[in-house]
């Protein structure tokens with residue numbers, strides 16, 4: 001409820017709630033709800049939807065699903081569990097390396113930076129190919145702790161392959177302010193990826209990736225301006241897993 005109230009205070013017309021999905025076998029358990037909390041989550045979102053309707057705020061019910069090749073059947077079962085408005089597919093792991101976890105940063109010494117970025121983009125491409133999601137979450141999350149995407153031919157090739165997979169799967173990329181709150185202090189994704197995606201006609205959806213009510217709507221103007229600088233005029237919104245494109249000038 002606090003998130004929806006924050007959205008009202010920001011003057012938003014619509015907010016999507018997308019908690020981290022349950023995962024099997026205690027996978028990354030600290031960061032997500034348990035499977036038996038899913039019904040409570042849905043009831044809470046429905047309560048918020050009912051409370052916000054008279055105030056004119058549309059509340060969408062989504063999920064941030066992890067993509068991991070070992071769990072696609074499980075994710076598939078979650079997708080049919082409820083009539084979601086949208087499902088974000090996020091890569092937080094390369095194999096068993098939780099690269100966005102502050103306690104797992106020493107693994108960079110094992111990976112070369114080029115190899116890590118290629119493996120990351122390959123994992124994101126696989127998440128698009130899985131055909132499960134509506135939006136790719138924070139599409140260059142690997143930079144979170146400051147490991148910028150290197151300007152190396154093999155990394156460009158992997159990035160291009162990932163974007164081609166996203167285009168083919170006809171899904172959207174998230175543009176997220178969360179990176180501004182992290183050591184990298186940069187929007188996800190960086191602007192050169194926005195340029196490439198714009199050329200391919202890949203749609204974007206704005207997300208604040210709020211993990212606290214005060215994050216709701218964070219740097220929305222900056223994210224939308226970044227899109228507009230690259231001649232993107234519309235952003236994606238979702239209802240019942242159908243995408244509709246809304247003019248940026250109507251969103252802000």
Ligand SMILES: [Zn+2]
Pocket residue numbers: 064090092137138
């Ligand atoms: Zn995430």
